[in-house]
Amino acid sequence: MLKGIKLRLYPNKTQQDQLWQMFGNDRFVWNQMLAMMNERYKNNKDLPFLSKFKLDYLLKPLKKEYPFLETSDSTSLQVVNEFLNQAWKNFFNDKTGKVGKPHFHSRRYLKLSYTGKATVKIAGKRYLYLPKLGYIKTSKTDVLKDSKIKRYTVSLEPTGKYYVSLQVEVVRLNRFRRTNKKVGIDVGVTDLAILSNGLKYPSFDGSYYEKKAISWQQKYSRRRHFAQMLCLQDKQRKALCPRSLDSFFNWQKAQKTKASYQAKVAAQRKDYLHKLTTHLVKQYDVIAIEDLKVKNLKKNHHLAKSIVNASWGMFRQMLEYKCRWYGKQLVVVNPKNTSRICSNCGHNSGEKPLDIREWTCSKCNAHHDRDINAAINILNKAKSVL
Template sequence: MSKIIKGIKIRLYPNKHQQAQLWQMFGNDRFVWNQMLAMARSRYQNNPSSHFVNGYQMDALLKALKQEYPFLRESDSTSLQVVNHNLDQAFKMLFKHQGGYPRFKSRRSYHQSYTGKSKLFVAAKRYLKLPKLGYIKTSKTSQLQNVKIKRYTVSHDPTGRYYLSLQVEAEVNQLPRTEKTVGLDVGIADLVISSDGIKYGTFNAKWLEKQATKWQSRYSKRCHRANVAVRQWNHNHKTVKLELDDYQNWQRARVMKARYQQRIANQRKDYLQKLTTNLVRQYDVIVIEDLKTKNLQKNHHLAKSITNASWYQFRTMLEYKCQWYGKRLMVVSPNNTSRICSTCGHNDGPKALEIREWTCPQCGTHHDRDINAAVNILKRGLKLIG
């Protein structure tokens, strides 16, 4: 048994008063971020040789900021400290040339959130007690038994729903040893092909994708019509001005589009979770290839299929599950894995993507292209292990 850090996400059902409190907290975090970022910018403009104000110094400025703006006291104090820490990290990444300059946050963004480090309490089966909010209804609390909550994030997404994401410390039991090894080749028609000859299909949600495309089209058309109407109204009426958010027909299309897209993402994630858990249970050593997904997505004919397959998410899940359950994951180079004969080692040269089977001219072995690649991946991994 070992301790791990994992994430748990549950849905919140705040009442009207709590929703108003949440939006105040979202605004307070955004306000502190923008104030600290503006201070850093003006400080540098006035004196480029001045020292950078780090996270601890930003925390010291919070007391004066709360006296000047009393509404900041309505937030969980730890959430404002997390804002300062995140801004400090953003500047450190900038100084290391690993990220761009931090941007100001907008209240018009459809995704709002705040993160705190205070203690949460499970009040009942479907109720939690959150700082400043009191007792709030949730979807479930059974996952929060025997765990230590390290950090929490309350968010509001484009679908109009509220969620609570928790970073918890929990204990997991090691899975039993099977003494089996496997090489995995990822593809588009089939997501995973194992060296054992088993093929696991790619996630498919054609009906949901069709609905998401339909509502995306409606959203774009309604947004265009609303923009035209807003410009015409504001041009003819100088006293009463309209905004794009005043057109509810456009807002409904935006929410429907976001909900279908979220359903696709949730079902894809659920499929990958079950697949990776099944693989980790079956094998002690798993060998995969080190694919550069961003480079492969530059091929516009395959970019959508590669994105839908979620190779990167599949690899990430395998990595942390192997670490949790005491299994071993090896990553090898993908060079020539589909060209080399897994029987005799002959390199038959490059082949077009539509060629899925081939026969080795040297030993005469007939290969399924994907299974042959998976066997070569396994051999490379075992060679590294020795």
């Protein structure tokens, strides 16, 4: 069974310089290979595109021509070829026309990261051994006990912090005890999860840090614009020592502060979802949810922000893999008419506006909470599937 584990890295100054070089090497190889493939495709469109193995074969002469590529983990350059090959496959195999040709990676806008498949060793309670970097300080490695590391990704976040994401293979996870309970879950905006037994779990509230992030985003935009204007003035006046954008540190400080608040909101939301989904998987053996098309729902501009904040997609994703890990069952049902049907008699009373939160069935006179009634209908649909 595969798991993903993310650890914080604390590289020294030499290792930070090495990491910057390795990030740049991945970008350089991508651009070189893509330029070659574009030229080949331009000259003869009937030629089949190069496979991953043929691209890997070209790495050896490329390293001789550009010796600085030797500073990278060789498997990370092979992963670049793997991603590029997949991007070309998507371009040729896509029938909708929505997937374009792979584009060149920019130094300015690309996320700084690289992925490798070489051996990563646990060197101590707070140390890992990474290829080319050597021993590097990290957060606690106890979570890697009794697991085999398959692939790793080192990344630099906008906050200035380094992380390593590890794909590990675990032999077996301890399953949760059986409770013989079933539950239907309806997701909402105000309350994230409404259970068929009447329990409601509120959505995550990150308004405090979101306001801070918006405030610093405005400061960042103003400071960067002011710095750009000063650079333009120096250029127009033909100053002897014109200032560059990187010489202004106030907008860079605002950028990092803004990113730290955004990261804090994201981390707290993820932590909340982890705790909630783990609690649900522990409590119930069968969990029924709706098969919602979140991408389509976000087209409603009045609810899009609330839907994104509730993270319905991440909530479902966590339930899926945790049920698989811990021996529980997740049933996904069609959401059609779950809010319209009376859970008591089955009468369909038609569409109801979102502002109606409670209603009474015209056939059996049963009074319903809209969300709890939908959760019960979801559970009933799941029982028919089971």
